[in-house]
Amino acid sequence: MSHAHADEHYLQAKGFYNWFFSVDHKRIGLMYLLAILFFFLVAGFSAILVRTELLFPGHTIVDARGYNVLFTLHGAIMVFLFIVPGIPATLGNFLLPLMIGAKDVAFPRLNLLSFWIYLLGVVCVLYALVGTPWKDWLDTGWTLYAPYSVQSSTGVIPITLGVFILGFSSILTGLNFTVTIHRLRAPGMTWHRLPLFCWAIYSASLIQILATPVVGITLLLLIMERIFGIGFFTPALGGDPILFENMFWFYSHPVVYIMILPAMGVVAEILPVFSKKPIFGYRAIAYSSLAIALVSFFVWGHHLFVSGMSYWSRWVFSLLTFAVAIPTAIKVFNWISTLYKGSIRLDSPMLYACAFIFLFTIAGLTGIPLATLATDVHLHDSYFVVAHFHYTMQGGTVIGLLAGLHFWYPKIFGKMYNELASKVGFWMLFIGFNMTFMPQFLLGYFGMPRRYYDYLQEYADLHFMSSIGAYLNGLAYLFIFGNLIYGLFKGKAAAKNPYESLSLEWTVPSPPPLTNFDEVPTVEDWTYGYASEQNA
Amino acid sequence: MPIDVSGISEIGTRVDQVQMALIWLMAFCFIACNAVLIYFMLRYRRKSANQPTADLRGSHFIETVWTLIPTIVVIIIFFYGINVWSDMRTPPEDSYQINVKARQWSWSFEYPDGRVEATEMVVPVDTPIKLNMVSEDVLHSFFLPHFRVKEDVVPSQYTYLWFEAKKTGDYHIFCTEYCGKDHSAMLGNLKVVDEEAWQRWLRNEPEPGQAPLSPEQRGEKLWEKWGCKGCHSTDGSVVLGPSFKGIYGKEEHFESGESLVIDDNYIRESIYSPQAKIVKGFTNQLMPSFQGQLKEDDISDVIAFIKSLQ
Amino acid sequence: MSAPGTFFHAHEEDPVEAYQNFKFGMWMFLATEVLLFGGLFAAYFIFKYRYHELFVKGSSHLDWRMGSLNTLVLLISSYTMAMAVDAAQRSENQKLIRNLLLTLLFAATFLVVKGFEWIPKFNHGIYPGTDIYFSIYFLTTGLHLLHVLIGMFFIGLLAVRANKGRYNSENFGGVEVGGLYWHLVDIIWIFLFPLLYLVGSV
Numbered sequence A: 001m002s003h004a005h006a007d008e009h010y011l012q013a014k015g016f017y018n019w020f021f022s023v024d025h026k027r028i029g030l031m032y033l034l035a036i037l038f039f040f041l042v043a044g045f046s047a048i049l050v051r052t053e054l055l056f057p058g059h060t061i062v063d064a065r066g067y068n069v070l071f072t073l074h075g076a077i078m079v080f081l082f083i084v085p086g087i088p089a090t091l092g093n094f095l096l097p098l099m100i101g102a103k104d105v106a107f108p109r110l111n112l113l114s115f116w117i118y119l120l121g122v123v124c125v126l127y128a129l130v131g132t133p134w135k136d137w138l139d140t141g142w143t144l145y146a147p148y149s150v151q152s153s154t155g156v157i158p159i160t161l162g163v164f165i166l167g168f169s170s171i172l173t174g175l176n177f178t179v180t181i182h183r184l185r186a187p188g189m190t191w192h193r194l195p196l197f198c199w200a201i202y203s204a205s206l207i208q209i210l211a212t213p214v215v216g217i218t219l220l221l222l223i224m225e226r227i228f229g230i231g232f233f234t235p236a237l238g239g240d241p242i243l244f245e246n247m248f249w250f251y252s253h254p255v256v257y258i259m260i261l262p263a264m265g266v267v268a269e270i271l272p273v274f275s276k277k278p279i280f281g282y283r284a285i286a287y288s289s290l291a292i293a294l295v296s297f298f299v300w301g302h303h304l305f306v307s308g309m310s311y312w313s314r315w316v317f318s319l320l321t322f323a324v325a326i327p328t329a330i331k332v333f334n335w336i337s338t339l340y341k342g343s344i345r346l347d348s349p350m351l352y353a354c355a356f357i358f359l360f361t362i363a364g365l366t367g368i369p370l371a372t373l374a375t376d377v378h379l380h381d382s383y384f385v386v387a388h389f390h391y392t393m394q395g396g397t398v399i400g401l402l403a404g405l406h407f408w409y410p411k412i413f414g415k416m417y418n419e420l421a422s423k424v425g426f427w428m429l430f431i432g433f434n435m436t437f438m439p440q441f442l443l444g445y446f447g448m449p450r451r452y453y454d455y456l457q458e459y460a461d462l463h464f465m466s467s468i469g470a471y472l473n474g475l476a477y478l479f480i481f482g483n484l485i486y487g488l489f490k491g492k493a494a495a496k497n498p499y500e501s502l503s504l505e506w507t508v509p510s511p512p513p514l515t516n517f518d519e520v521p522t523v524e525d526w527t528y529g530y531a532s533e534q535n536a
Numbered sequence B: 001m002p003i004d005v006s007g008i009s010e011i012g013t014r015v016d017q018v019q020m021a022l023i024w025l026m027a028f029c030f031i032a033c034n035a036v037l038i039y040f041m042l043r044y045r046r047k048s049a050n051q052p053t054a055d056l057r058g059s060h061f062i063e064t065v066w067t068l069i070p071t072i073v074v075i076i077i078f079f080y081g082i083n084v085w086s087d088m089r090t091p092p093e094d095s096y097q098i099n100v101k102a103r104q105w106s107w108s109f110e111y112p113d114g115r116v117e118a119t120e121m122v123v124p125v126d127t128p129i130k131l132n133m134v135s136e137d138v139l140h141s142f143f144l145p146h147f148r149v150k151e152d153v154v155p156s157q158y159t160y161l162w163f164e165a166k167k168t169g170d171y172h173i174f175c176t177e178y179c180g181k182d183h184s185a186m187l188g189n190l191k192v193v194d195e196e197a198w199q200r201w202l203r204n205e206p207e208p209g210q211a212p213l214s215p216e217q218r219g220e221k222l223w224e225k226w227g228c229k230g231c232h233s234t235d236g237s238v239v240l241g242p243s244f245k246g247i248y249g250k251e252e253h254f255e256s257g258e259s260l261v262i263d264d265n266y267i268r269e270s271i272y273s274p275q276a277k278i279v280k281g282f283t284n285q286l287m288p289s290f291q292g293q294l295k296e297d298d299i300s301d302v303i304a305f306i307k308s309l310q
Numbered sequence C: 001m002s003a004p005g006t007f008f009h010a011h012e013e014d015p016v017e018a019y020q021n022f023k024f025g026m027w028m029f030l031a032t033e034v035l036l037f038g039g040l041f042a043a044y045f046i047f048k049y050r051y052h053e054l055f056v057k058g059s060s061h062l063d064w065r066m067g068s069l070n071t072l073v074l075l076i077s078s079y080t081m082a083m084a085v086d087a088a089q090r091s092e093n094q095k096l097i098r099n100l101l102l103t104l105l106f107a108a109t110f111l112v113v114k115g116f117e118w119i120p121k122f123n124h125g126i127y128p129g130t131d132i133y134f135s136i137y138f139l140t141t142g143l144h145l146l147h148v149l150i151g152m153f154f155i156g157l158l159a160v161r162a163n164k165g166r167y168n169s170e171n172f173g174g175v176e177v178g179g180l181y182w183h184l185v186d187i188i189w190i191f192l193f194p195l196l197y198l199v200g201s202v
């Protein structure tokens, strides 16, 4: 091992080998970032095709099967290839060791292995989605419900295998982060000084470790079902399709908190920096992440409120679902209070963070009628649900990812993007996004079912509006990413700590050197001592 | 578009009350949070580099308050919702029962007197109706948006749903569980009729002032209703199965190499056991059997219809 | 020629640190394994509840003697594995190698016995998919078998490394962590055995 290049920053390494075999958490994070953003664009593009088909009732650009393939492609890529690795694998990988004052994650080689496994999973998933002749492209929806997925002649086996492999990658990443946070914190970095982003990643990692194996076994069973006809999910063989739903959601509900917790962590980092104030209710925010992770394991049944589950199971699952709202509410209130009497600069990271709060309250609050039995019966599998989860996943996670990308961009790349352009992009996105999905709440309330290729004339106006919004939304992304890419080449060099943040990642040069810290830092105070007056 | 459903059914009206209450609550929470957020964003906007900021790190009191309030609110919502839902799940003892069968991609309804209908379900007004539902293939979901009720239809497992219409009229039936290619075409119609029309319908009489349908017309109706239309055209084009145009009396060749002149018996066999003789070029065995769904009377109507398509 | 920070040029943790991390990571991994099998166990109980008769009938087709033999074999292998860890901690390399090889031998015995159970079933036309009971039987034992194979691979690796004198009282993390994994494989079998073989008698 050589220390000769100690002051060399991590981006200077060139060539395939130095990246693809790199065990440096920063490079791995960056490779993940590239991969997931690529898939975001692919899946986003298929969403544009979905919305184009829905511009008018009846046949617009594809036939019924084509439509089913498109929304499956969109949902499956968005969920499995983009948002589940999402923030943890990208910003988490890059920042976690820096934030806790470590040289790397606990198992650097395992980290690289996770990335390779991710790529392997990608290959399988893509093969199922688009790798076969057109008539075999997957059309089951991302939920892969049996018995349709058992009968369907499309690529169910490769996608299941792919998601199984991706699950492995996700488990290993979660495991790596958990051990890292437990064991590699710099001296003085106690649990109660840990940045909230790390708390969020920690909670999300726990879910990854504990929920993913269950979907793994479920998918394995589905594969066996197709190969051997083991009959677990096929009614004709004595099996139970509802069992599949239960096992699927046992993972796929907690997974939504894998998506949102890290985004919440990003927001909790940005708010204090840009208001120059300590975060309000640090411990409440930290522990509510854990609480959300815990409760998330007991609410999966809310996806099965009309599936024929027993009376009392529905009753209990409804009650438990409400329990998640409480720790989330605590977070929201604490974030807002952080701004009180602050000194707020509304740069683009802060705009995104505030937009996150704005959109996520809509997202979370619309979860309430879904959790309420009387109303979910009507709203289930309607566009109301579609709107709900786009507000959470796009209004929440994607906006959170963008907030983080803009915030840490100078640290990651050592360059600055154009601030004015990024604000323009922000407003395009904000308007386009609301215009796409606000009408969908109405559509759903008015009875429009989801996964419908064709619809009745009476829904036409709202669908049309939603599609127009989607185009604006799509252009906004092109604009935003265009600006970020332009900054890479033409941007001004960034200062070491342009936003005067106090956390450890800003104490190293931008971009960070390969070995992060010359010597292990010692932490003396918590991360959020921003206030200029001592009056607490 | 089922926007205002008050008066259509009692449960639907009550669901909407819950929904309205929730919308107001959501609006309140949303506005309260975001008004404060935006106010802070503007009020404490940085005006000078050394603008003082307070060292507020939290407060146990506030923290407790804003944990307790949402807790109480959600518990209230929960019981409010359960109350309505519980009635929605409890059909009255004396409900009129109809068996619903779902298959890709059509609905059929079996009445207590053994009569089977497809696509359109006729029910009397002011009578609680209980549907006992089962699927023949994959998952489906029976959804009456105007009544605010739905329930999944599962293979080899019976699920139920009940509703009571207070107003006559036509209402949508949607399938809301993804069930493959024509999921979005799996629509139906719920026709709520008054007592008089109901009795007439039970006796199979035409509407007053309307001439009884001829066998060909009845056959055509059946062709639409049972989804034959989805696979068999009347204009000679091949959709999924052979077109009906001009097939009667024609010589048909089969995969097995045999051939036969199409007559009544062959058509009957094709409908009841479609796999018995597979038409040359159609190896996919797509057509389901309609045994137990189309009655012998219906078959002769279909034959009449096919005959008329020369 | 490759820059630092790549696969073969990773910076190495202090060995004690690395060992602690490794052990912690393995515990987490074992948790995921438990949940992986947990999903199968859940399916087992649901179907057993629903098709009790079928389970009783199916389990009467299994030979509880073979099952017991395998339980015994695995228990002993767990013991030899524990001995191996102990030997590593005391720097007794010969004993370490001997115990690792013994463990490997018992694992192989387990495989042979499993073969004697499975192959006649295949000959009688009993496969996964024959009925729900046998589907569960083959899936759980099959997945467990896979774990035995993976375990054997790593124990073999440990033996090779031990032969090169890699382990001693300073550096025995690999053996200990391998041991953890092997005990889990054993414990899962301890749960599988009564559930699959003995339901007929209860």
Ligand code: HEA
Binding pocket: A143, A256, A257, A259, A260, A302, A303, A305, A321, A322, A324, A325, A328, A329, A332, A360, A361, A363, A364, A365, A367, A368, A370, A371, A372, A376, A379, A380, A381, A385, A388, A389, A392, A393, A396, A397, B029, B030, B033, B069, B070, B073, B074
């Ligand atoms: C990031 C992803 C994410 C997140 C964070 C959430 C968060 C929540 N979700 Fe959502 N959900 C999805 C992603 C997500 N969901 C997806 C993908 C689906 C559909 C999948 C599919 O079928 O394809 C879905 C579907 C779904 C359903 C099933 C609907 C159906 O199919 O019938 C339900 C039902 O209960 C539900 C409820 C909730 C609740 C209660 C929360 C809570 O966590 C929200 C808590 C937040 C708040 C409540 C707001 C903040 C609080 C305040 C402002 C304080 C005041 C509040 C009160 C007093 C109540 N969700």
Ligand code: HEA
Binding pocket: A040, A041, A042, A043, A044, A045, A047, A048, A050, A051, A071, A072, A074, A075, A076, A078, A079, A082, A083, A140, A141, A142, A143, A386, A390, A393, A394, A398, A436, A450, A451, A452, A453, A470, A471, A472, A473, A474, A475, A477, A478
């Ligand atoms: C991370 C999660 C995520 C994200 C970010 C999105 C983003 C979007 N989604 Fe997604 N969606 C899902 C996850 C997500 N979705 C899931 C899980 C489902 C359920 C699938 C199922 O039922 O199985 C779903 C279903 C779904 C439906 C319902 C389909 C149906 O039920 O019939 C619709 C319909 O409007 C839709 C639309 C959109 C749109 C317009 C965007 C936009 O925000 C996308 C914007 C991004 C881009 C447009 C990319 C950038 C631009 C380009 C590449 C250039 C081309 C653009 C132009 C020419 C304008 N989505």
Ligand code: CUA
Binding pocket: B102, B103, B104, B105, B139, B140, B141, B175, B176, B177, B178, B179, B180, B182, B183, B184, B186
């Ligand atoms: Cu039937 Cu959807």
Ligand SMILES: [Cu+2]
Binding pocket: A252, A253, A256, A299, A300, A302, A303
């Ligand atoms: Cu959920």
